[in-house]
Amino acid sequence: MKKGLIFLLQLIFLLLISTLGYKISEFFHLPxxxxxxGMILLLLLLLSKAIKLEWVDLAGGFLIKxxxxxxxxxxxxxxxMGGLLAHYGFSLAVVILGSFVTGILLSSWTTQLLVKKGVKQHEHFRDNL
Structure with a gap:
């Protein structure tokens, strides 16, 4: 029962952040x-430690799952939209494939960079002991 209430409160909190994002976009006429x-707001709140990950972890994990x-x-x-896909299908496939490859490459390069940085920090820490 307690876990269900926590989940519901977290979900309401995430919905409020999302609604705030919609209101900001609408108010400032942003593209x-x-x-x-809303996701950027949530990221900024988490990075600034204004909210803790535990406050949204249960509902966020459920939504991702x-x-x-x-x-x-x-x-x-x-x-x-069969006719539309028949007309623009090849172009869409090229864009989707290009986006997929770009995302995979950027993710792998970022991961390698962070791993190298972590190894250097670990070695620096070990050498200073």
Whole structure:
């Protein structure tokens, strides 16, 4: 019962941040979607330690775990766009593949950079003991 209440409060908190992102986007007429602004707000709050990860961890973990279900409406909507996909399908495939490759490359380079930095810090720490 207690865990369910904590989950519900965390979910409400995440929804409030998302709603705030939508309101900011709408108020300032920004070309950035409100949900993206909400995620940036959440990141800034977590990085600044204004909120603790434990305050959103349970609900956030649940949402990430079930992320695939959020794509079902999109997939069903695409079924109605057969003609559009037939006309622009190749272009979309190229863009999606390019984005995928770029994301994988940037992720791997960032990971390698952080690992090298971590190794250097570890060696520096070990040498100063």
């Amino acid at each position: 950035i979607p409100g949900n993206v602004i 079930h992320l695939a279900f959020f794509f079902i409406p999109i997939a069903v909507g695409l079924m109605n």
